[in-house]
Amino acid sequence: MEKTLVVEMKNITKRFPGVVANEDVTLQLHKGEVLALLGENGAGKSTLMNMLVGLYRPDEGEIYVNGKHVIINSPQDSMALGIGMIHQEFMLVGNLTVAENIILGLKDLPTVPPISEINEKIIELSKKYDLKVDPTRLVETLTVGEQQRVEILKLLYRGADILILDEPTAVLTPKESQELNKILKKMLSEGKSAIFITHKMIEVLEFSETLMVLRKGKCVGIKPTASIKELSEIANLMVGRPVLFELEKGPFKPGKVRVELKNVSVNSKTHTRKTLDSISFTIRSGEILGIAGVAGNGQQPLSEVITGLMRVNSGSIIIDGEDYTNKTPLQIIKAGVSHIPADRGRMGIVGDMSVGENLSMKKYRTQELSNHHMINKSKVRQFASNLIQKFVIKTPTQFTSAKFLSGGNIQKTILAREINSCKGILIAVYPSRGLDVGAIESVRQNIIAQRDRGSAVLLVSEELDELRTVCDRIAVMFEGRIMDIMDAQDASTEKIGLLMAGVERSEECDS
Amino acid sequence: MNSLDLITKLLAATLAMGTSLTYATLGEVFTEKSGVLNLGLEGTMLMGALSGFAVTFHTQSLMLGVIIAMLTGGLFSLIHAFLTISLRSNQVVTGLSITMFGTGLANFLGKRLGPVENNLNLVGLNLAAKFENIQIPLLHKIPVIGAFFDVSILTYLLYILLPLSWYFMYKTKHGLTLRSVGEAPRTAAAMGINVNKTRYIYTVLGGFFAGVGGAALSLSFTPSWNDSMTGGIGWIAIALVIFSAWNPARVAIGTLVFGGITSLQFFLQAAGFKMVIPVQFLAIAPYFITVVTLIIMTINSIKNKGSFASPSALGTPFAIDEK
Ligand SMILES: Nc1ncnc2c1ncn2[C@@H]1O[C@H](COP(=O)(O)OP(=O)(O)OP(=O)(O)O)[C@@H](O)[C@H]1O
Ligand SMILES: [Mg+2]
Numbered sequence: 001m002e003k004t005l006v007v008e009m010k011n012i013t014k015r016f017p018g019v020v021a022n023e024d025v026t027l028q029l030h031k032g033e034v035l036a037l038l039g040e041n042g043a044g045k046s047t048l049m050n051m052l053v054g055l056y057r058p059d060e061g062e063i064y065v066n067g068k069h070v071i072i073n074s075p076q077d078s079m080a081l082g083i084g085m086i087h088q089e090f091m092l093v094g095n096l097t098v099a100e101n102i103i104l105g106l107k108d109l110p111t112v113p114p115i116s117e118i119n120e121k122i123i124e125l126s127k128k129y130d131l132k133v134d135p136t137r138l139v140e141t142l143t144v145g146e147q148q149r150v151e152i153l154k155l156l157y158r159g160a161d162i163l164i165l166d167e168p169t170a171v172l173t174p175k176e177s178q179e180l181n182k183i184l185k186k187m188l189s190e191g192k193s194a195i196f197i198t199h200k201m202i203e204v205l206e207f208s209e210t211l212m213v214l215r216k217g218k219c220v221g222i223k224p225t226a227s228i229k230e231l232s233e234i235a236n237l238m239v240g241r242p243v244l245f246e247l248e249k250g251p252f253k254p255g256k257v258r259v260e261l262k263n264v265s266v267n268s269k270t271h272t273r274k275t276l277d278s279i280s281f282t283i284r285s286g287e288i289l290g291i292a293g294v295a296g297n298g299q300q301p302l303s304e305v306i307t308g309l310m311r312v313n314s315g316s317i318i319i320d321g322e323d324y325t326n327k328t329p330l331q332i333i334k335a336g337v338s339h340i341p342a343d344r345g346r347m348g349i350v351g352d353m354s355v356g357e358n359l360s361m362k363k364y365r366t367q368e369l370s371n372h373h374m375i376n377k378s379k380v381r382q383f384a385s386n387l388i389q390k391f392v393i394k395t396p397t398q399f400t401s402a403k404f405l406s407g408g409n410i411q412k413t414i415l416a417r418e419i420n421s422c423k424g425i426l427i428a429v430y431p432s433r434g435l436d437v438g439a440i441e442s443v444r445q446n447i448i449a450q451r452d453r454g455s456a457v458l459l460v461s462e463e464l465d466e467l468r469t470v471c472d473r474i475a476v477m478f479e480g481r482i483m484d485i486m487d488a489q490d491a492s493t494e495k496i497g498l499l500m501a502g503v504e505r506s507e508e509c510d511s
Numbered sequence: 512m513n514s515l516d517l518i519t520k521l522l523a524a525t526l527a528m529g530t531s532l533t534y535a536t537l538g539e540v541f542t543e544k545s546g547v548l549n550l551g552l553e554g555t556m557l558m559g560a561l562s563g564f565a566v567t568f569h570t571q572s573l574m575l576g577v578i579i580a581m582l583t584g585g586l587f588s589l590i591h592a593f594l595t596i597s598l599r600s601n602q603v604v605t606g607l608s609i610t611m612f613g614t615g616l617a618n619f620l621g622k623r624l625g626p627v628e629n630n631l632n633l634v635g636l637n638l639a640a641k642f643e644n645i646q647i648p649l650l651h652k653i654p655v656i657g658a659f660f661d662v663s664i665l666t667y668l669l670y671i672l673l674p675l676s677w678y679f680m681y682k683t684k685h686g687l688t689l690r691s692v693g694e695a696p697r698t699a700a701a702m703g704i705n706v707n708k709t710r711y712i713y714t715v716l717g718g719f720f721a722g723v724g725g726a727a728l729s730l731s732f733t734p735s736w737n738d739s740m741t742g743g744i745g746w747i748a749i750a751l752v753i754f755s756a757w758n759p760a761r762v763a764i765g766t767l768v769f770g771g772i773t774s775l776q777f778f779l780q781a782a783g784f785k786m787v788i789p790v791q792f793l794a795i796a797p798y799f800i801t802v803v804t805l806i807i808m809t810i811n812s813i814k815n816k817g818s819f820a821s822p823s824a825l826g827t828p829f830a831i832d833e834k
Binding site: 053055056074075076079085087090091092093094095096100103104105106107109110111112113 | 682683684685687688690691694695697698699700701702703704705823831
């Protein structure tokens with residue numbers, strides 16, 4: 001049976017200064033089908049989709065929707081064709097309410113939108129799809145997971161039939177991802193078609209009927225998902241060479257204590273329960289301490305108190321035997337602490353500065369890159385090109401503005417800078433979010449290399465696999481408290497799972 | 512003169528002097544809310560003041576004067592919009608140039624558009640009629656409050672425009688569009704909003720208001736034409752936009768405070784206070800107090816909300832295929 005084509009992109013080429021983001025790509029989406037679009041960071045996936053929703057215009061090629069040749073000049077045009085997209089970066093206005101965000105830009109809205117009616121309609125939709133969210137809340141007060149729900153509600157409210165989902169689960173916790181996946185299944189069962197971009201192979205297998213792989217802007221393969229027997233097959237296709245799923249890790253040889261937290265507490269401005277509640281632990285050199293837990297249970301504040309971005313109300317933070325409680329970020333950087341922040345859009349990168357400048361941002365003050373207040377340009381160039389090579393950052397040149405990089409390559413830029421400038425203590429928060437398989441392996445390997453060289457590392461992650469393979473010890477956080485700290489080899493999924501859910505470790509369990 | 516009378520008088524003076532300021536501030540609130548900073552306000556207002564005066568002088572029509580002033584203001588802002596939105600020039604530099612250009616041109620034209628009898632000069636001439644105060648029967652007799660009901664038509668219009676602007680901005684879909692464009696233009700664009708068109712509209716609208724603000728000076732408050740007669744009101748308006756936290760409902764508070772201090776200063780001078788306090792100090796008082804209030808306000812808003820209420824994308828140009 002021949003299925004009808006809903007979207008056909010024919011021989012699409014898109015060039016940006018210095019890169020060909022898409023070259024002669026042809027994509028077909030059939031009715032009721034999910035097409036997984038895969039590829040390394042910077043392969044051109046988002047660019048291709050942005051052309052379908054009218055944010056970019058193709059340099060060459062044609063687009064057909066429901067069999068008709070269309071020219072999509074603006075998102076307005078694509079909406080009229082029933083195309084909706086969840087973008088890789090959130091497309092929400094922080095100081096508007098959920099409802100306002102959902103109706104934003106709707107054409108057939110009355111001049112004075114009947115807000116209470118709209119709220120009701122949203123509540124109805126969220127009940128139907130099990131998407132809990134209060135339409136009157138300001139978006140900036142929502143968690144990342146809730147914001148993603150708003151993005152989905154936007155699609156539902158507009159009644160889009162062709163869904164484009166650009167890494168919708170990249171920033172979600174495993175539990176949130178599962179919920180999201182359920183909702184997507186429901187939407188698909190109603191006859192909608194979707195293009196799904198993800199780096200998570202499990203999702204590819206679970207959702208898609210067909211998969212299409214891009215490499216360096218070109219399509220290198222289209223296959224029915226059912227024909228895939230091994231995950232490594234897809235990975236090889238994406239990277240163009242076999243991917244090693246093994247990490248080299250030296251023996252565990254902990255040295256002296258580098259970081260010590262003693263009863264650190266932070267009061268919450270909005271809740272009665274504390275953001276951080278008497279946190280105590282140590283990290284020794286040559287050791288990776290993992291922090292497990294469902295996002296929002298204090299992991300991010302924990303990383304911020306250590307790096308000086310958040311003040312503590314009581315307790316002390318000791319780095320190399322000296323008290324660093326409530327010191328400035330600069331003082332803490334000078335003490336040798338590097339930080340890979342969770343909120344990389346805001347804290348990780350200066351979008352208007354070049355990739356090279358971003359890479360040297362932590363080092364340009366030092367002798368290595370400057371002498372007597374003057375930055376040594378040739379040294380900076382050398383330094384930057386080394387890092388770009390070592391961390392395989394895909395950028396046309398090191399002089400390209402950082403904001404033009406693909407989502408994953410922005411991540412790699414930050415990782416490269418922080419891991420490179422690490423002087424013995426590394427605080428890494430969700431370092432592998434949004435990276436392709438190859439990049440994840442190399443990031444994990446780099447973190448382990450730091451440890452083998454004698455650094456003390458704190459790794460916040462939601463992926464138990466990552467924690468178990470990379471870390472030496474794992475602490476589980478729940479509601480601002482540390483439930484337990486255990487050796488990585490003792491950490492079974494059930495044990496961590498219970499602790500993450502807030503179930504106290506009972507005596508029987510222990511013995 | 513008893514103290515109630517004094518306060519009433521002070522309020523009346525405040526309203527008269529605050530009218531022009533309120534128009535300019537309100538207009539700039541709209542412009543900045545869309546993400547465009549228009550520092551050309553001072554020059555735009557001056558052009559409005561001049562064109563309004565010149566037209567009314569020659570035609571005797573106040574209405575026509577105000578309309579031409581409004582259009583002139585709009586035209587000047589259109590230049591700003593074209594340069595900053597379409598050509599993506601720096602908004603600060605462009606705004607400053609517009610102020611210099613507007614000031615220069617207004618002063619130049621002020622010596623060219625007058626009657627032949629006066630060597631084509633407009634300076635020193637009087638209008639046959641100005642916008643007179645209109646008293647609302649009974650209401651204007653109430654002590655203190657009465658001052659609100661004894662003002663010119665331009666001020667009465669503000670009583671409608673201010674709440675209407677607030678309603679427009681926070682309750683209508685156009686207001687929603689406006690706010691999103693200044694806050695997150697990329698998101699707005701992805702939602703199908705034409706960001707640059709929206710910015711054009713509200714920059715020009717801001718210019719309309721600035722033009723009327725200028726005319727409120729030259730046709731009502733001090734019905735005459737003088738070189739640089741706005742005397743920095745355009746700049747104060749820009750400060751008051753911050754004071755009002757980009758909310759039309761709070762514009763009036765700012766202009767009342769500033770207008771009040773300025774009028775008080777005149778009263779004190781007239782009452783002979785210049786013996787005690789040097790007149791120069793009295794003259795800088797309004798500006799000084801505005802700066803102090805701004806500092807306090809800013810500190811407060813940082814404390815309360817953690818972030819400043821300014822539109823996030825203020826001052827940055829936008830293009831869809833850039834990030
Ligand atoms: N607006 C732009 N200007 C210049 N270059 C751009 C722009 N947008 C994307 N690029 C470049 O196009 C290439 C493809 O980027 P794209 O965002 O499509 O990658 P991606 O496949 O989505 O990667 P990721 O998995 O990291 O999100 C990259 O090299 C990127 O630097
Ligand atoms: Mg992408």
